[in-house]
Amino acid sequence: xxxxxxxxxxxxxxxxxxxxxxxxxxxxxxxxxxxxxxxxxxxxxxxxxxxxxxxxxxxxxxxxxxxxxxxxxxxxxxxxxxxxxxxxxxxxxxxxxxxxxxxxxxxxxxxxxxxxxxxxxxxxxxxxxxxxxxxxxxxxx
Numbered sequence: 001x002x003x004x005x006x007x008x009x010x011x012x013x014x015x016x017x018x019x020x021x022x023x024x025x026x027x028x029x030x031x032x033x034x035x036x037x038x039x040x041x042x043x044x045x046x047x048x049x050x051x052x053x054x055x056x057x058x059x060x061x062x063x064x065x066x067x068x069x070x071x072x073x074x075x076x077x078x079x080x081x082x083x084x085x086x087x088x089x090x091x092x093x094x095x096x097x098x099x100x101x102x103x104x105x106x107x108x109x110x111x112x113x114x115x116x117x118x119x120x121x122x123x124x125x126x127x128x129x130x131x132x133x134x135x136x137x138x139x140x141x
Contacts, residue, residue, distance in 0.1 A: 022076045026134050029073055029083075033130060033138035036066030046104075052112055053104035060097035063090055075133065082132025089129045093122045 039062035046052040067090050075083040096119050103111035130138055 022078075022134075025073055025075055025079070026136075029070060029075070029133065029135045030138055032066055032069045032073075033135050036062045037138055039065075049104050049107045049112075053101060056097050056100035056104055060094055060101070063094045063097065066090060067094065079132070079134040082129060082134065086126065086129035086133040086135070089122055089126045093119065093126065096122060 040059045043055050043058055046055040067087060070083075070087060070090075073083075096115055100112065100115045100119070103115055127137055130136060
């Protein structure tokens with residue numbers, strides 16, 4: 001996580017954050033996506049209702065931060081549609097994480113499983129949408 005944070009800081013200091021070039025967009029978007037994915041991956045799999053509540057809240061924070069940071073970027077024309085789809089998929093993931101928080105708060109295993117299944121679908125869709133946005137295959141979490 002520290003390496004990814006340092007990379008983001010280095011990109012910002014190097015002036016990559018505000019550029020409109022295709023290379024800057026791809027580098028910035030990939031760094032944001034990888035940071036978000038790493039934060040989620042580091043949470044590990046929840047093993048209890050309490051773990052699920054904490055996981056969902058922290059994963060939602062990671063996704064929310066990713067959405068916020070990605071919205072600061074301007075994709076080149078060839079990636080605009082893919083970028084819009086990717087953001088929509090991240091928004092859907094964030095809504096599912098809200099449902100996971102609620103299911104964990106209610107200790108509702110069936111709801112947790114249903115939300116978990118939908119999150120798996122959205123993660124796969126996120127991989128596809130990230131490619132369409134020119135970001136590559138950074139979606140693992």
